[in-house]
C-alpha cells in the first residue's frame with residue numbers, strides 16, 4: 001500500500017475512529033465525539049477470541065451512547081501456512097479499517113496509539129536489528145489510498161489516558177490476549193515496564209531521533225538517485241564513488257522501488273560487484289542484473305506467450321501484455337511495407353536467428369547483434385516478428401532487420417519496441433488495463 005507523510009491541511013467534517021473497545025480507543029472516541037464533528041466508530045471483529053461477539057456488541061453500545069455512528073467488519077479467512085496470527089490480523093484490520101472509513105466518507109482515521117506503544121515499537125524493532133526506518137516507529141500521520149491515518153496521542157503518556165477515562169467514568173474491555181506471553185510485544189511489556197518504569201519518554205524520544213535520521217537519509221537518497229539513476233538503470237560506477245554509508249543508503253532506496261529485497265542483499269551487491277562485471281542476484285519477484293556498470297531490475301519472466309499472428313500495418317501503439325511491452329508503429333524511414341506488417345508472426349527467440357542491422361552490413365547471429373547493440377542478456381528473449389515465409393522483420397530492443405526494409409519511395413512504417421517499465425507509471429497502468 002503506497003504511503004505518504006504529507007500533513008492534512010483542511011479541517012475534517014467526518015472522522016473515523018479505530019475503536020477496539022479497549023481503554024485507549026474508548027477514551028479517544030469519547031474525546032472525538034465531544035468535538036462537534038461527525039464521528040464513525042469502526043470496529044474490527046477478528047473472530048479470534050470467543051468473546052469477540054460480546055466485544056462488538058459492547059462497542060456498538062458505547063458508540064451509540066456517545067452519539068457516534070457504528071460500523072463493524074468481520075475478518076474472513078485464516079492465516080496462510082507459515083503466516084503469524086499477528087501479521088494476518090494486522091493486515092486484515094488495516095484493510096477493514098480502510099474500507100469502513102471510506103464507506104463512511106471520512107478521509108481521517110484516528111488510532112489511539114500512545115507514547116508507551118511507540119516506546120515498545122522502538123524496542124521491538126531494535127530487537128529485530130532494524131535500521132532507522134524501523135526504529136522510527138509509527139508515524140504521527142500518513143496518507144494511504146486516500147485516507148489519512150493519524151495517531152494524535154503518540155506523545156501522550158499512558159497514565160494521562162487512564163486518568164481521563166477514570167475521570168469520565170468510561171467503561172472498556174480488557175483483552176485477555178494482552179497478557180499472552182506467546183506474543184513478543186506482551187513478553188516485552190511484562191519484563192520492560194516493571195524493570196524500567198520511567199523509560200517510556202526516553203524510548204519515544206529515541207524513536208523521534210530515528211524518525212529524523214530516517215527523513216534525512218531519504219532526502220539524501222532522493223538527491224543521489226536524481227543523479228545516479230535513469231528510469232531503469234542505476235549507475236554502479238558512480239555509486240561506488242560515494243562513501244559506503246551513502247552508497248548503501250542510495251542503493252536501498254533504489255531497490256525499494258522494485259523489490260522487497262532483504263537488507264543483506266544491499267551489502268552483498270556492494271561487495272560482489274566489480275567494474276565491468278556481469279552478475280545477477282535473485283530478489284523477491286525477479287532478479288537484479290549488473291551489466292556494463294549499470295544495475296537493472298528484471299521482473300521474473302512469465303511463460304513466453306505462444307506464437308501469434310498480429311497486425312501492425314498502421315501507425316499506433318500495440319500493447320502486448322504477455323510480453324510486458326508494446327510495438328510502436330510510426331510513418332518513418334527506413335521502414336517496412338504496411339502490407340507486410342499487417343500479417344506478422346510474433347514469437348520468442350528460438351536460437352538460430354540471424355539479424356542484419358543495416359542495408360550494407362552482413363547478417364550475423366542474433367546473440368552477436370545483441371552484444372554489439374548493448375542489449376543486456378535478460379532482454380534478449382523477444383518478442384521477435386517474422387513474416388509468414390520465416391523472414392525476420394524486427395527484434396524487441398534491437399530494431400528492424402534491414403532485409404525487410406521497403407524501397408526508398410514505397411510507403412513504409414518503422415517499428416520499435418517499448419518496454420512497459422520504460423513508460424511513466426500511469427501510462428503503463430492505463431494501457432495494461434485496456
Ligand SMILES: Nc1ncnc2c1ncn2[C@@H]1O[C@H](COP(=O)(O)OP(=O)(O)OP(=O)(O)O)[C@@H](O)[C@H]1O
Nearest residue numbers: 018019020022023024025026042043044111112113
Ligand atoms: N479490533 C479493532 N477494531 C478497531 N480498531 C482497532 C482494533 N484493534 C486495534 N485497533 C486500533 O489500533 C490501536 C492500537 O491497537 P492495540 O492492539 O495496541 O490496542 P488495544 O489494546 O486493542 O486497544 P486500545 O488501544 O483501545 O486500548 C487501537 O487503539 C485502536 O485505535
